[in-house]
Amino acid sequence: xxxxxxxxxxxxxxxxxxxxxxxxxxxxxxxxxxxxxxxxxxxxxxxxxxxxxxxxxxxxxxxxxxxxxxxxxxxxxxxxxxxxxxxxxxxxxxxxxxxxxxxxxxxxxxxxxxxxxxxxxxxxxxxxxxxxxxxxxxxxxxxxxxxxxxxxxxxxxxxxxxxxxxxxxxxxxxxxxxxxxxxxxxxxxxxxxxxxxxxxxxxxxxxxxxxxxxxxxxxxxxxxxxxxxxxxxxxxxxxxxxxxxxxxxxxxxxxxxxxxxxxxxxxxxxxxxxxxxxxxxxxxxxxxxxxxxxxxxxxxxxxxxxxxxxxxxxxxxxxxxxxxxxxxxxxxxxxxxxxxxxxxxxxx
Amino acid sequence: xxxxxxxxxxxxxxxxxxxxxxxxxxxxxxxxxxxxxxxxxxxxxxxxxxxxxxxxxxxxxxxxxxxxxxxxxxxxxxxxxxxxxxxxxxxxxxxxxxxxxxxxxxxxxxxxxxxxxxxxxxxxxxxxxxxxxxxxxxxxxxxxxxxxxxxxxxxxxxxxxxxxxxxxxxxxxxxxxxxxxxxxxxxxxxxxxxxxxxxxxxxxxxxxxxxxxxxxxxxxxxxxxxxxxxxxxxxxxxxxxxxxxxxxxxxxxxxxxxxxxxxxxxxxxxxxxxxxxxxxxxxxxxxxxxxxxxxxxxxxxxxxxxxxxxxxxxxxxxxxxxxxxxxxxxxxxxxxxxxxxxxxxxxxxxxxxxxxxxxxxxxxxx
Numbered sequence: 109x110x111x112x113x114x115x116x117x118x119x120x121x122x123x124x125x126x127x128x129x130x131x132x133x134x135x136x137x138x139x140x141x142x143x144x145x146x147x148x149x150x151x152x153x154x155x156x157x158x159x160x161x162x163x164x165x166x167x168x169x170x171x172x173x174x175x176x177x178x179x180x181x182x183x184x185x186x187x188x189x190x191x192x193x194x195x196x197x198x199x200x201x202x203x204x205x206x207x208x209x210x211x212x213x214x215x216x217x218x219x220x221x222x223x224x225x226x227x228x229x230x231x232x233x234x235x236x237x238x239x240x241x242x243x244x245x246x247x248x249x250x251x252x253x254x255x256x257x258x259x260x261x262x263x264x265x266x267x268x269x270x271x272x273x274x275x276x277x278x279x280x281x282x283x284x285x286x287x288x289x290x291x292x293x294x295x296x297x298x299x300x301x302x303x304x305x306x307x308x309x310x311x312x313x314x315x316x317x318x319x320x321x322x323x324x325x326x327x328x329x330x331x332x333x334x335x336x337x338x339x340x341x342x343x344x345x346x347x348x349x350x351x352x353x354x355x356x357x358x359x360x361x362x363x364x365x366x367x368x369x370x371x372x373x374x375x376x377x378x379x380x381x382x383x384x385x386x387x388x389x390x391x392x393x394x395x396x397x398x399x400x401x402x403x404x405x406x407x408x409x410x411x412x413x414x415x416x417x418x419x420x421x422x423x424x425x426x427x428x429x430x431x432x433x434x435x436x437x438x439x440x441x442x443x444x445x446x447x448x449x450x451x452x453x454x455x456x
Numbered sequence: 457x458x459x460x461x462x463x464x465x466x467x468x469x470x471x472x473x474x475x476x477x478x479x480x481x482x483x484x485x486x487x488x489x490x491x492x493x494x495x496x497x498x499x500x501x502x503x504x505x506x507x508x509x510x511x512x513x514x515x516x517x518x519x520x521x522x523x524x525x526x527x528x529x530x531x532x533x534x535x536x537x538x539x540x541x542x543x544x545x546x547x548x549x550x551x552x553x554x555x556x557x558x559x560x561x562x563x564x565x566x567x568x569x570x571x572x573x574x575x576x577x578x579x580x581x582x583x584x585x586x587x588x589x590x591x592x593x594x595x596x597x598x599x600x601x602x603x604x605x606x607x608x609x610x611x612x613x614x615x616x617x618x619x620x621x622x623x624x625x626x627x628x629x630x631x632x633x634x635x636x637x638x639x640x641x642x643x644x645x646x647x648x649x650x651x652x653x654x655x656x657x658x659x660x661x662x663x664x665x666x667x668x669x670x671x672x673x674x675x676x677x678x679x680x681x682x683x684x685x686x687x688x689x690x691x692x693x694x695x696x697x698x699x700x701x702x703x704x705x706x707x708x709x710x711x712x713x714x715x716x717x718x719x720x721x722x723x724x725x726x727x728x729x730x731x732x733x734x735x736x737x738x739x740x741x742x743x744x745x746x747x748x749x750x751x752x753x754x755x756x757x758x759x760x761x762x763x764x765x766x767x768x769x770x771x772x773x774x775x776x777x778x779x780x781x782x783x784x785x786x787x788x789x790x791x792x793x794x795x796x797x798x799x800x801x802x803x804x805x806x807x808x809x810x811x812x813x814x815x816x817x818x819x820x821x822x
Contacts, residue, residue, distance in 0.1 A: 141481070142477060143474065143477035143478055143480075143481050145659070146473055146474040146477055146656060147474055147478075149474075149653060149655040149656055149659065150472070150474050150507075150508070150653065151554065152655060153653055153654075153655060154554065154555040154556060155555070156555065162554075164554075180481070183554075184554035184556075185554070186553050186554055197553075200550065200553065203550065204550055207543070207546065207547055207550070210513035210543065211493075211510065211511040211512060211513045212511065257655055262658075262662055263655065263658055263659045263662065296484065297603060298480055298481075298483075298484035298599070298602065298603060299477065299480050299481065299484070301602050301603070301606055301607045302476050302477060302480045302602070302607050303477070304606075304607075305476070305606070305607045305650060306473040306476060306477075306650055306652060306656075306660070307660050309473075309650060309651070309652050309657075310652065310657050310660040310661055315651055315652045315653075315654070315657055316470065316649045316650060316651045316652075317649060317650045317651075317652075318647065318648070318649045318650075319606075319607065319608075319609060319610075319648050319649070319650070320606050320607075321606070321800060322606060322800045322801065322803070322804045323800070323803050323804050323807070324606070325606030326699070326804045326807065326808070329699050330699070333699070369815075369816070370816075372816070374816075374817050377813065377816050377817055378813075378817070381809060381812075381813045384703060384809060385806060385809055387703065387704075387707060388703060388707065388801075388802055388805055388806060388809075389802065389806075391707045391710060391711060391798060391802075392798050392799060392801075392802040394711075394714070395710065395714060395794055395795040395798040395799075396795050396798075396799070398714060398717075398718065398791055398795065399791055399792055399794075399795035402721060402787075402788045402791050402792075403788070403792075405721070405725070405788075406638070406639055406784065406785070406788050409629060409728075409781070409784070410629055410632045410633050410781075
């Protein structure tokens with residue numbers, strides 16, 4: 109067993125390499141989407157008590173030339189590992205891949221992950237399984253992502269691709285050269301708000317976070333802006349006091365930012381402002397009026413009305429709902445659209 | 457014990473961060489078509505913990521006739537489709553092998569501008585809630601509102617009163633009067649919290665990588681600063697989308713949707729009105745027939761003949777069936793949803809606008 113940081117795993121004796129179909133080992137850049145990472149961490153938490161590490165399949169998108177890989181999704185694959193042998197449930201892997209393809213036809217197999225940063229002979233074996241011809245990622249190299257989840261240490265993610273290495277053909281299956289490749293964590297616009305919400309829980313004891321309303325998130329954003337302004341003005345003050353190192357470029361940048369404030373006539377501002385606020389309030393007012401009207405319309409349609417004559421209910425037992433309508437009109441002004449609809453109802 | 461557990465109603469929903477991310481990814485990928493998927497998790501003392509999710513198979517556009525509308529309906533109806541039920545069972549069976557909570561606790565759907573209260577949603581949730589282990593929820597993720605600032609994720613269940621009514625499938629005026637079901641009672645919203653695992657918390661704490669020990673050197677010129685490629689947005693940098701001042705698109709869309717709802721409401725009212733007119737017509741005919749029969753009978757009695765039966769009209773005349781009020785109910789609930797949405801939006805946007813004004817006109821700030 110090798111130390112955690114070595115990338116080369118050879119099985120002796122060394123012999124002449126006889127590998128003809130060489131998969132490409134071009135360096136590539138890997139981007140990881142946070143949800144794949146989250147999923148790996150979740151899987152790591154759910155491992156069996158006696159398992160050191162768990163593995164799974166990475167799904168994602170590969171660029172045309174194969175130099176960029178985006179890991180978008182992943183799923184866990186059960187495996188057992190002992191000192192002598194490793195067993196990966198290949199049927200499970202195939203079935204899961206098929207199921208995932210039905211939901212996400214665009215995502216292809218790109219590699220596999222393990223939840224320990226250790227690379228050993230079994231890693232090489234699994235790596236070769238994932239990179240093989242047929243079901244594997246051939247001719248592109250399989251990406252191997254390790255996420256260390258050892259307690260008390262930083263969570264560390266590393267990505268590798270592999271190259272076959274010169275050994276005898278019999279031992280080629282369990283040896284390979286892991287080449288570290290750079291990776292970065294990236295997320296899209298849509299995920300930003302979700303991640304921000306999730307990150308909001310990171311400093312809380314119970315690790316939970318209720319959903320914020322619009323106005324609360326606005327408050328948060330404003331607080332953040334204020335904090336940043338504070339930092340900038342602190343810096344500027346320090347420069348003025350000759351405590352911090354000045355930078356003309358930064359000064360210019362700040363000046364430019366300040367001069368972004370448009371020079372417009374106050375009257376124009378006032379007018380535009382009023383127009384817009386009126387728009388907003390009008391829509392809000394209308395929406396609420398409509399809501400009230402619809403509410404009224406619903407109540408009138410279902411309410412058993414006994415206005416004036418006491419026997420209205422008795423009549424309604426036989427004649428369906430006609431008599432109930434009769435009482436409705438005296439109560440309402442018939443204003444707005446909902447009102448009109450209702451007025452028509454009582455025509456009969 | 458089991459009964460006691462069954463009787464405690466669901467009070468809250470706790471969603472794992474992983475599920476939040478999966479739902480966001482799936483729904484933003486398939487936008488504007490609705491994305492639907494299944495949720496798994498477990499129920500702990502009245503709080504439903506949703507720990508994992510998986511999407512339902514995408515509807516293949518090539519097999520359909522490419523019609524946008526039918527594609528959308530198919531996608532929205534996915535949760536209760538037969539093939540997907542099989543898919544779900546298969547997936548859960550596989551997930552069980554890797555120690556994921558193998559219990560279905562509901563489904564999720566994506567929507568745009570809160571436009572989700574329709575027959576599809578109701579039927580899907582009914583499909584899930586009528587099952588014996590009926591502790592299931594519907595998670596609704598609003599894509600367009602989440603992109604404008606804060607995450608918009610809600611959990612809903614059908615109220616027991618609505619469940620009973622829907623099971624009978626009768627939504628006539630009479631049954632509504634009897635049950636007292638109002639449109640406000642169709643859906644019950646459950647409070648929703650997001651929960652992180654310990655590992656995730658630790659990851660979040662170290663994602664913004666530590667600043668380097670020595671302060672970064674200052675850029676030499678302004679051009680270098682503005683064209684510097686390195687400051688890519690670091691993970692978890694603050695998000696200022698909430699400060700966006702674009703008002704018109706939102707108002708426009710909401711107005712469109714509101715008009716649509718009113719239109720639907722109007723159609724329903726017309727249907728009802730038509731029903732009532734024909735009912736009244738039939739009723740008059742019946743009355744006339746009854747009066748005539750009475751007269752005849754009086755004549756026959758006078759002539760010492762046996763009177764004809766008086767309840768024959770039930771065979772001769774057929775009263776029209778009352779149209780279901782379900783659509784009206786759902787539509788009303790939808791309007792309520794829009795109105796609340798506008799209220800929330802107005803609250804935020806007026807604040808922002810006053811802030812902008814006092815910024816531009818400092819002298820006149822109150």
